[in-house]
Amino acid sequence: xxxxxxxxxxxxxxxxxxxxxxxxxxxxxxxxxxxxxxxxxxxxxxxxxxxxxxxxxxxxxxxxxxxxxxxxxxxxxxxxxxxxxxxxxxxxxxxxxxxxxxxxxxxxxxxxxxxxxxxxxxxxxxxxxxxxxxxxxxxxxxxxxxxxxxxxxxxxxxxxxxxxxxxxxxxxxxxxxxxxxxxxxxxxxxxxxxxxxxxxxxxxxxxxxxxxxxxxxxxxxxxxxxxxxxxxxxxxxxxxxxxxxxxxxxxxxxxxxxxxxxxxxxxxxxxxxxxxxxxxxxxxxxxxxxxxxxxxxxxxxxxxxxxxxxxxxxxxxxxxxxxxxxxxxxxxxxxxxxxxxxxxxxxxxx
Amino acid sequence: xxxxxxxxxxxxxxxxxxxxxxxxxxxxxxxxxxxxxxxxxxxxxxxxxxxxxxxxxxxxxxxxxxxxxxxxxxxxxxxxxxxxxxxxxxxxxxxxxxxxxxxxxxxxxxxxxxxxxxxxxxxxxxxxxxxxxxxxxxxxxxxxxxxxxxxxxxxxxxxxxxxxxxxxxxxxxxxxxxxxxxxxxxxxxxxxxxxxxxxxxxxxxxxxxxxxxxxxxxxxxxxxxxxxxxxxxxxxxxxxxxxxxxxxxxxxxxxxxxxxxxxxxxxxxxxxxxxxxxxxxxxxxxxxxxxxxxxxxxxxxxxxxxxxxxxxxxxxxxxxxxxxxxxxxxxxxxxxxxxxxxxxxxxxxx
Ligand SMILES: CC(C)[C@H](C(=O)O)[C@@H](O)C(=O)O
Ligand SMILES: CC(C)[C@H](C(=O)O)[C@@H](O)C(=O)O
Numbered sequence: 001x002x003x004x005x006x007x008x009x010x011x012x013x014x015x016x017x018x019x020x021x022x023x024x025x026x027x028x029x030x031x032x033x034x035x036x037x038x039x040x041x042x043x044x045x046x047x048x049x050x051x052x053x054x055x056x057x058x059x060x061x062x063x064x065x066x067x068x069x070x071x072x073x074x075x076x077x078x079x080x081x082x083x084x085x086x087x088x089x090x091x092x093x094x095x096x097x098x099x100x101x102x103x104x105x106x107x108x109x110x111x112x113x114x115x116x117x118x119x120x121x122x123x124x125x126x127x128x129x130x131x132x133x134x135x136x137x138x139x140x141x142x143x144x145x146x147x148x149x150x151x152x153x154x155x156x157x158x159x160x161x162x163x164x165x166x167x168x169x170x171x172x173x174x175x176x177x178x179x180x181x182x183x184x185x186x187x188x189x190x191x192x193x194x195x196x197x198x199x200x201x202x203x204x205x206x207x208x209x210x211x212x213x214x215x216x217x218x219x220x221x222x223x224x225x226x227x228x229x230x231x232x233x234x235x236x237x238x239x240x241x242x243x244x245x246x247x248x249x250x251x252x253x254x255x256x257x258x259x260x261x262x263x264x265x266x267x268x269x270x271x272x273x274x275x276x277x278x279x280x281x282x283x284x285x286x287x288x289x290x291x292x293x294x295x296x297x298x299x300x301x302x303x304x305x306x307x308x309x310x311x312x313x314x315x316x317x318x319x320x321x322x323x324x325x326x327x328x329x330x331x332x333x334x335x336x337x338x339x340x341x342x343x344x345x346x347x348x349x350x
Numbered sequence: 351x352x353x354x355x356x357x358x359x360x361x362x363x364x365x366x367x368x369x370x371x372x373x374x375x376x377x378x379x380x381x382x383x384x385x386x387x388x389x390x391x392x393x394x395x396x397x398x399x400x401x402x403x404x405x406x407x408x409x410x411x412x413x414x415x416x417x418x419x420x421x422x423x424x425x426x427x428x429x430x431x432x433x434x435x436x437x438x439x440x441x442x443x444x445x446x447x448x449x450x451x452x453x454x455x456x457x458x459x460x461x462x463x464x465x466x467x468x469x470x471x472x473x474x475x476x477x478x479x480x481x482x483x484x485x486x487x488x489x490x491x492x493x494x495x496x497x498x499x500x501x502x503x504x505x506x507x508x509x510x511x512x513x514x515x516x517x518x519x520x521x522x523x524x525x526x527x528x529x530x531x532x533x534x535x536x537x538x539x540x541x542x543x544x545x546x547x548x549x550x551x552x553x554x555x556x557x558x559x560x561x562x563x564x565x566x567x568x569x570x571x572x573x574x575x576x577x578x579x580x581x582x583x584x585x586x587x588x589x590x591x592x593x594x595x596x597x598x599x600x601x602x603x604x605x606x607x608x609x610x611x612x613x614x615x616x617x618x619x620x621x622x623x624x625x626x627x628x629x630x631x632x633x634x635x636x637x638x639x640x641x642x643x644x645x646x647x648x649x650x651x652x653x654x655x656x657x658x659x660x661x662x663x664x665x666x667x668x669x670x671x672x673x674x675x676x677x678x679x680x681x682x683x684x685x686x687x688x689x690x691x692x693x694x695x696x697x698x699x700x
Contacts, residue, residue, distance in 0.1 A: 075541065079541070080540060080541055080567070080569075081550070081567065083540065083547040083548070083550045083551040083554075084551075088541065089541075090541045090542060094542070120471050120472055120475040120578055120579055120580075121470050121471060121472070121578070122470055122471070122472060125470040141491075141509060141542075141543060142542055144506070146543070146544035147544065148544055148547075148548065152513075152548075152551070153512060153513040153514075153548075154510070154511070154512045154513070154548075155510070155511055155544040155545045155547065155548035156494070156508055156509060156510040156511075156544065156545060157508075157509045157543045157544050157545050158506055158507075158508050158509075159491060159506060159507045159508075159509065160504070160505070160506040161504070161505055161506075162503060162504045163502075163503040163504070164503075189592070189595075190430060190433065191425065191429070191430060191438065191439075191440045192440060192444070192491075192492055193491060193496070193507045194496035194497065194498055194505040194506065194507050195505045195506060195507050197433040197498075197505065198433070198498065198502075198503075198504075198505035200431070200433045201433040201434075201502070204433075217430070217431065219430075220595075220596055221595045221596050221598075221599035221600075222599060222628070224574065224596045224597070224599050224600035225599045225600055225602060225603055225608060227600075228470055228471070228578060228600065228603040229470055229603055230470075242539070243596075245539075245570075245571045246570055246571050246574045246593075246596060247574070248571075249571035249572060249574050249575045250571075250574035250575055250577075250578065250600065252575060253575055253578040253579055258575060278572070
């Protein structure tokens with residue numbers, strides 16, 4: 001197979017973890033005779049520094065015209081703590097999601113056996129947990145009109161949803177549930193928000209086409225609690241953009257480290273693969289960032305293109321790295337292995 | 351002391367847990383010679399059933415003219431799963447918060463020694479955790495304009511904040527931090543939301559008056575993770591309405607049961623005390639609901655009026671109940687004690 005992949009290393013630890021993902025893909029390409037052509041482009045703070053624009057035209061065009069996008073991470077504290085910054089790294093990512101129409105972000109959560117002890121949660125709580133979060137990615141308060149009055153004393157964010165936006169991701173989530181344990185939990189705040197009530201209504205309607213899937217509803221406050229009290233109750237979770245952002249980061253504690261979790265964002269035509277962790281600027285260049293989430297993002301990419309066998313080789317390699325404790329300090333505080341060593345181990349295993 | 355207290359038992363388990371809180375207050379009144387006059391009124395689904403209005407005029411007037419409000423819980427699934435319901439129990443609570451100007455909801459989180467094992471989190475993670483969440487309660491998406499188009503295919507919620515709304519709760523939170531470990535963590539999503547950027551700016555400004563308090567910022571997705579990974583890092587958490595709703599329910603897992611957590615909501619003139627749990631309709635009338643959160647809400651009420659000694663007698667009584675395992679099934683699955691027995695134990699101890 002020939003695949004042209006746009007690579008956006010981004011900020012902070014982005015470039016170093018993405019390098020390991022590329023190494024894994026190169027190794028797969030060699031062994032299984034595929035050609036992966038990587039083309040790098042700028043996005044995030046690094047793009048602002050070089051071009052003034054967090055998503056330069058060139059980057060967007062590249063992403064629109066490749067088979068897939070592999071993203072590191074974006075974000076820089078110099079923008080976070082400056083409420084007056086006019087341009088921000090996140091705008092690049094949000095614009096990219098919007099322009100590529102990546103409406104569904106999918107985050108699988110499942111603890112590794114060898115890592116059960118690294119979770120802050122007790123073994124009996126997390127052992128056997130296995131669920132996937134479907135987060136809507138191009139709507140809600142992320143994209144609604146924002147205002148700030150001239151005096152800078154009043155601000156607003158509009159959260160909006162349409163039936164169509166909800167329907168399309170609901171279908172994906174129900175289809176996934178059909179292939180899993182046939183349970184879908186819709187998370188919302190329908191006792192307070194109008195958009196949540198629309199979600200409930202539309203999802204109820206879509207559910208009629210999936211009578212083999214059991215649908216239930218949880219308020220987001222309760223869901224944030226249930227994720228920790230009893231994560232095994234979940235199979236597929238479906239939710240809007242901001243709730244999905246919060247709950248999927250929270251759910252990462254089940255696996256022991258956010259450094260292990262990849263995600264895929266899907267649109268009608270495009271697909272983007274990334275670790276769910278952020279740019280972790282404090283770790284930049286120190287060879288301590290966990291590359292596994294990025295390597296697994298590469299595996300999700302392979303699966304997406306039907307290269308299931310190849311993806312499974314990567315999963316296996318990652319499992320071995322974890323089993324042999326070739327992991328970074330987030331998973332083993334006294335580890336002597338760094339980003340590079342973990343990446344090396346994985347690509348050598350392939 | 352003479353106190354006139356409006357009691358709103360509300361829905362589901364509300365009435366039965368509030369009864370135990372009243373019993374505790376009666377006992378305190380007798381022993382310490384205070385007169386507590388309770389006046390009951392309707393709010394929530396029960397008020398809709400009887401009057402068509404989730405917050406009848408009479409209830410509101412009562413609450414405006416008493417020293418304090420003691421609330422059980424509100425909410426009923428018959429409204430939750432009906433996206434077309436025009437009147438909902440929650441509207442009563444939200445209106446009450448707004449009319450009483452209860453802008454700050456304060457939720458202290460601290461595990462009981464004797465209950466450390468009931469938490470899904472490991473002992474070493476939660477032992478020593480002790481923080482308070484300041485949740486803004488009368489602004490944000492809860493109260494902004496909501497729309498639904500005629501065809502019912504497009505909905506919106508507006509999240510709004512003004513400098514004034516942020517300033518007043520920020521002062522309360524900083525003052526509390528000064529009396530504690532002098533650390534305040536502002537939780538927001540300033541990399542995406544305009545309102546969050548306003549929060550950051552205003553809180554930074556307010557912080558100049560509290561130079562002894564260390565201020566830091568966390569994005570809400572990261573905060574949802576950090577609460578579980580390392581809850582000991584927090585002292586005072588300050589956040590907007592919806593984030594506070596989610597994070598405080600999540601934080602309840604640290605204590606092992608949401609049935610243990612009370613909260614106080616403060617305005618310029620009024621104060622409302624309630625358990626943070628919901629109406630838990632499945633448990634209604636079964637004598638299994640945990641009354642401790644409501645009893646502790648009564649203790650917070652006493653503290654609020656300077657009756658510190660009396661409040662501490664209740665804290666002590668609750669500790670003893672927990673120590674002697676006179677607790678409900680949420681804390682001890684094979685417990686033979688119910689709502690009444692726990693309440694009896696506490697008021698007898700007083
Ligand atoms: C960087 C940020 C804008 C982003 C988000 O909130 O969507 C990130 O947290 C994520 O989850 O991908
Ligand atoms: C019942 C509901 C409207 C309420 C809220 O979201 O504020 C509850 O969850 C709470 O936290 O007090």
